[in-house]
Amino acid sequence: MTSSEHTMDRALAALSTLDEIDGPMSVEVIHRLTELPAIDTPLTVAQVAELLDISAHSLRYYERIGLVSVPRDAAGQRAYSADAVRRLVFISRMRLSGMPIRDLQHYVSLVDLGDDTVPERLDMLLEHRDTIRRQIRELTLSLAATEYKIATYGGHTS
Structure with a gap:
């Protein structure tokens, strides 16, 4: 692990x-x-x-x-x-x-520059949130496909 x-x-x-x-x-x-x-x-x-x-x-x-x-x-x-x-x-x-290191470096540099960068930081976090939500939808679809295949083989789905 x-x-x-x-x-x-x-x-x-x-x-x-x-x-x-x-x-x-x-x-x-x-x-x-x-x-x-x-x-x-x-x-x-x-x-x-x-x-x-x-x-x-x-x-x-x-x-x-x-x-x-x-x-x-x-x-x-x-x-x-x-x-x-x-x-x-x-x-x-x-x-x-899943935030890339380069994005974290940019975010941290903005934090270090002060409050004037709050709007840009907010934009970064909103974009990252959208990425996470997309990943969740993709994983949900993958889970559904896996559950379907398990059921096809006679297994129990959750």
């Missing part, structure tokens, strides 16, 4: 524990899915990797390509702030949804 598959499994497990979801998710539900424990002191790469269920290799890669800035402590070790961890939560969710 890849790191992305493991992260998706954990996210889906957390989602399935929220009984009140019936239809589209509210902003409150989304906030609950992304809640983090209070981060009062900087975290190490190992701590962030465990907290977010992301490999240390991926964390260092995200830093190397400019998706997150992580200062070093006096000993030269990465020291992740609460803001860096929140950004990594967003990045990991976008990667799970």
Whole structure:
């Protein structure tokens, strides 16, 4: 199982524990899915990797390509702030949804430029949402075809 598959499994497990979801998710539900424990002191790469269920290799890669800035402590070790961890939560969710790295890099560069870029960021997210919705429709069609074939062979469909 890849790191992305493991992260998706954990996210889906957390989602399935929220009984009140019936239809589209509210902003409150989304906030609950992304809640983090209070981060009062900087975290190490190992701590962030465990907290977010992301490999240390991926964390260092995200830093190397400019998706997150992580200062070093006096000993030269990465020291992740609460803001860096929140950004990594967003990045990991976008990667799970299939957002390309180059789009994430562009998005992050816009965030770093400030509030004047909000309209462009919104456009990017709306476009990404449309892509996700199309993927869901395509997967639904694929699931229906698979269920049909299972039934053809005498299997039980869900």
